[in-house]
Every structure is written in C-alpha cells, then in structure tokens.
Amino acid sequence: xxxxxxxxxxxxxxxxxxxxxxxxxxxxxxxxxxxxxxxxxxxxxxxxxxxxxxxxxxxxxxxxxxxxxxxxxxxxxxxxxxxxxxxxxxxxxxxxxxxxxxxxxxxxxxxxxxxxxxxxxxxxxxxxxxxxxxxxxxxxxxxxxxxxxxxxxxxxxxxxxxxxxxxxxxxxxxxxxxxxxxxxxxxxxxxxxxxxxxxxxx
Numbered sequence: 001x002x003x004x005x006x007x008x009x010x011x012x013x014x015x016x017x018x019x020x021x022x023x024x025x026x027x028x029x030x031x032x033x034x035x036x037x038x039x040x041x042x043x044x045x046x047x048x049x050x051x052x053x054x055x056x057x058x059x060x061x062x063x064x065x066x067x068x069x070x071x072x073x074x075x076x077x078x079x080x081x082x083x084x085x086x087x088x089x090x091x092x093x094x095x096x097x098x099x100x101x102x103x104x105x106x107x108x109x110x111x112x113x114x115x116x117x118x119x120x121x122x123x124x125x126x127x128x129x130x131x132x133x134x135x136x137x138x139x140x141x142x143x144x145x146x147x148x149x150x151x152x153x154x155x156x157x158x159x160x161x162x163x164x165x166x167x168x169x170x171x172x173x174x175x176x177x178x179x180x181x182x183x184x185x186x187x188x189x190x191x192x193x194x195x196x197x198x199x200x201x202x
Contacts, residue, residue: 008038015066019059027053036193042067043100071097075120082115083151085187085198090151098155099191104131106154108138110147115186118147128157135174142183149184153191161192163199171199 012028020027030052035041041049046060053059074093083090090109098105106124109117123141124133131154142150152174154167163171167190175185188199 005032008032011038012041015062016053016059019056019062023054023056027056027059037100039096040100040193042070079117083109083111083117083186084115085151085153085189091189091191091196094153094155094189094191095196098153099193101155102157103127104129104155104157106131106133106138106152108141109151109153110142110145111149111151111186113148115149119145133170135170135177138174139177139181139183142178143181147183149186150178151186152188154188156190156192159193161190161195161197163190163197168199171201175201 009028009032012031013024016024016027031041031049032038034048034052035044042063046064049060049063050057071093074089074096077089078087078093080089081087085091094107098107104126105122107120107122110119110121112118121141123138124131126132138150138152152171156162167188171185171188174188178185185201187201190197190199
C-alpha cells in the first residue's frame with residue numbers, strides 16, 4: 001500500500017519537530033513540494049535539502065539518521081534468512097536503498113551454500129545513463145571471500161525497472177562464467193521508482 005501525501009507529511013513533521021516544532025510543518029511542506037515522495041526526500045542530497053529547511057543542518061541530519069535507522073532494520077530482516085530476489089524483505093530493502101538514487105550502481109549479495117548472507121557490497125558505480133562492470137570483478141570478489149553464490153542487484157535511475165538487452169546479456173554471461181568456477185548466480189534483481197524486475201537465470 002502506498003503512503004499517502006498526508007501520511008508522508010505527518011511523518012516528516014514528526015521528525016522535523018524534534019529540531020523545531022514551529023517550523024516543522026512548513027519545512028515538511030517545502031520538502032514534499034520539491035521532491036516526488038518521502039523516499040525521494042530521504043535520499044536527497046544535503047545541498048538540495050538545506051534551502052528547504054532554512055539552512056538548518058540539524059534538520060537535514062535528522063532525516064539522514066532516520067533513513068539510516070530504517071535501512072538498518074530492513075537489512076536485519078534480509079539477513080535473517082536465505083537471500084532470494086523474490087523475498088519481500090530483499091525487495092523492500094533494495095528499493096529503499098537504491099530505487100531513488102540518481103546514479104546507477106551494481107550491488108552484490110554474496111552467499112554461502114545455504115544462501116545465507118556472507119557480504120553485501122557495491123561492486124560498481126556509474127552515472128544516470130548506466131554503469132560499467134565486468135563479470136570478473138564480481139567473480140574475483142566472490143572467490144576472495146569464499147562465496148558459493150550471489151544475488152545481483154542494480155538500479156535504473158530512469159524509474160523503469162524493465163531490463164535492457166544489455167542487462168539480459170550480462171546476466172547470462174555472468175551466470176555462465178560463475179558456473180565454470182563452481183559458483184552460482186541465483187538471481188538478478190533490478191529496482192527502480194516504478195517497481196522491480198527479476199531477470200530469470202536460465
């Protein structure tokens with residue numbers, strides 16, 4: 001269920017009121033007018049938020065702390081069981097973490113033989129139009145930490161989670177290369193503002 005605008009306003013007011021209860025409603029309104037959603041506001045850069053809160057750095061720090069705490073709780077749920085791209089916990093975490101980023105990034109969840117989390121790392125960062133990453137970067141890191149499998153996640157800053165032909169080719173290439181090393185690419189999840197898509201591993 002999507003959070004309504006008035007609910008987002010209430011959340012922001014409650015957070016910002018800790019800093020200044022009198023200015024909190026105006027700040028919250030300005031932030032939501034400027035950003036498309038509560039999520040977009042929480043991932044916004046400090047430079048874009050400061051003018052909306054009268055330059056009050058404590059207010060921006062409060063929003064950053066809230067986001068960090070929320071992500072920590074979501075990540076705890078992800079790490080509590082086997083990592084599977086179709087698990088709601090993983091989707092929620094990755095969408096909160098990556099869907100509103102302006103630049104594309106590739107994140108890998110390295111797993112043991114029971115699909116339990118060994119490590120979570122950003123392997124590559126790019127720009128709004130894409131990111132460059134090679135299968136050997138991912139596989140070398142997997143072997144280094146003794147992983148048996150991986151779940152790959154990347155974001156589409158455009159907002160459309162539909163995979164490109166390049167996404168599909170890269171997925172297949174990585175899966176084949178992993179298999180030759182005794183590793184397994186379990187899933188490749190794409191997250192965006194418009195939703196998510198899991199590329200099937202043949």
